[in-house]
Amino acid sequence: MKLPTEGQPADAVLARMDALAARDADWRGGRTFSLIYNAGDEVNRLIEEAARRFLHTNALSLAAFPSLRRFEAELLAISVDLLHGGAEAAGSLTSGGTESICMAVKTARDHAREARPEITRPQMVLPSTAHPAFHKAAHYFDVEPVVVPVGADYRVSPDAVAAAITDRTILVVGSAPCFPFGVIDPIADLAALASSRGILMHVDACLGGYLLPFLERLGEPIPAWDFRVPGVTSISADLHKYGFADKGASVVLYRTRQLRRKQFFAYVDWPGGLYASPSLMGSRGGAPIAVAWAVVQMLGERGFIELARRTMAATRTLTDGIRATPGLAILGAPPASVFAFTSPSLDVYALGEALEEKGWRLDRQQRPPSLHMMVSPAHEAVAGEFLADLGAAARSLEGRPPAMEGMAAMYGMLAVLPDRGAVGRVVLDFLDGFDQV
Ligand SMILES: Cc1ncc(COP(=O)(O)O)c(C=O)c1O
Structure with missing residues (x-):
């Protein structure tokens, strides 16, 4: 494809974009259960307005944009306070959970290079449920991941982690909660260990960072997981998940400023001037930062508590309905609003496809085959309709042989292919195909 010789009028460009978006997931209608955390129209209007105002700014230079500097500093201070970081704690704003995790792993590696120079080939111990971003970080920063299988409750056992620790371990990881099953690892035990x-011990609270504190205020039984737990040295928490901001905003926090210094990068010999950068990105769009700040200001503690209450109400409606649907079962005992369900008798991938035909988008998981849900406040309004469609879809599959087609076929194949190398190649081929016009 060539760059068009002549440009088109803006209206025509926008019309084409609208046409292309026509088949995109209907997140505004509450049909997606991942990707978007929808707090409703009022918050969405603020997001759009704040983004519009700061769309053209660049947080590469906080001197040029003192507004962004202020937003960022306040978001960090609020996050540290929310997660009980104390006076010594400090962090950075990043573009998302993956960058926060990458930064935490790099920081742990560089901390170990100084504190434990005898380690030349560092390892980190992580539960099998830890987000793939840790494996990405391991790959980028040359830290060997040591994966520990989770138990029957889908949480990692401290004994299994203890057995996996070696003289080369520089970081232990736990999730609060993990993505696949929504359960919280035994953070206090892992941190003590x-x-x-x-x-060092990193808690991945990309999902829970802006949710669990409010569930705790609502009296939900949430085990200790944040900086109140001795031994927790860093936490990732995404503003663009249950902080209800737009994509591109997360925080990575450290127990001490000293530890955060290991994250920073500076290059002083460049003809272009001194270059100092706290995290991975160079130029950074200001809009996600401004949006995150605006949402936090608009909601305040009360607003977050109310959204957490509504999220849990929708979650209970959904999980009760799923448990009451013959053949379906929730995996583990997820304490928040992220969970997966499976079936001993129905083909859940076919179920996912049947739901997709009705417009519902649920992620398919493997080990065990299951469908995944992340609940937002906006799901309150559609939970009944979803359960009716789910019940009908489940009934339509009764007695039928397992069918794996389309997306489900790919996931099914991943589950059954014995050769991990072959699976990896299939996935990379899939990525290679994304640039086909
Ligand atoms: C627990 C957890 N950690 C990390 C991430 C990665 O976050 P991101 O997609 O913002 O990079 C996710 C994403 O869903 C997550 O659920």
């Missing part, structure tokens, strides 16, 4: 061995 890590600190007793002089190892």
Whole structure:
């Protein structure tokens, strides 16, 4: 494809974009259960307005944009306070969970290079449910991941982690909660274990960072997981998930400023001038930062608590309905609004496809085959309709042989192909195909 010789009028360009978006997921209608965390129209209007105002700014230079500097500083201070970081804690705003996690792993590696120079080939111990961003970080920063299988409750056991720790371990990871099953690893035990061995401990609260504190205020039984737990040295928490901001905003926090210094990068010999950068990105769009700040200001603590209450109300409606649907079962005992369900008798991938035909988008998972849901406040209004469609779809599959077609076929194939190398190649071929016009 060539760059068009002549441009087109803006209206025509926008019309084409609208046409292309016609088949995109209907997140405004509450039909998606991942990707978008929808707090409703009022918050969405603020997001759009704040983004419009700061769309052209660049947080590469906070001197040029003191407004962004202020937003960023306040978001970090609020996040530190929310997660009980104390006076010594500090963090950085990043573009998302993956960048926050990458930064935490790089920081742990660089901390170990100084504190434990005898380690030349560092390892980190993580539950099998930890987000793939840790494997990406391992790949980028040359830290070997040591994966520990989770137990029957889908949480990692401290004994299994203890057995996986070696003289080369620089970081232990736990999730609060993990993406696949929505359960919280035993953070206090893991942190005690890590600190007793002089190892850093990262809690991945990309999902829970802006949700669990408010569930705790609502009296939900949430085990301790944040900086109140001795031995937790860093936390990732996404503003663009249950902080209800638009995509491109997360925080990575450290127990001490000293530890955060290991994250920073500076290059002083460049003809272009001194270059100092706290995190991975160079130029950074100001809109996600401005949006995150605006949403936090608009909601305040009360607003977040109310959204958490509505999220849990929708979650209970959905999980009760799923448990009451013959053949379906929730995996583990997820304490928040992220969960997966499976079936011993129905083909859940076919179920996912049947739901997709009705416009509902649920992620398919493997080990075990299951469908995944992340609930937002906007799902309150559609939970009944979803359950009716789910019940009908489940009934339509009764007695039928397992069918794996379309997307489900790919997931099914991933589950059954024995050769991990072959699976990897299939997935990379899939990525290669994305640039086909
Ligand atoms: C627990 C957890 N950690 C990390 C991430 C990665 O976040 P992002 O997609 O913003 O990079 C996710 C994404 O869903 C997540 O659920």
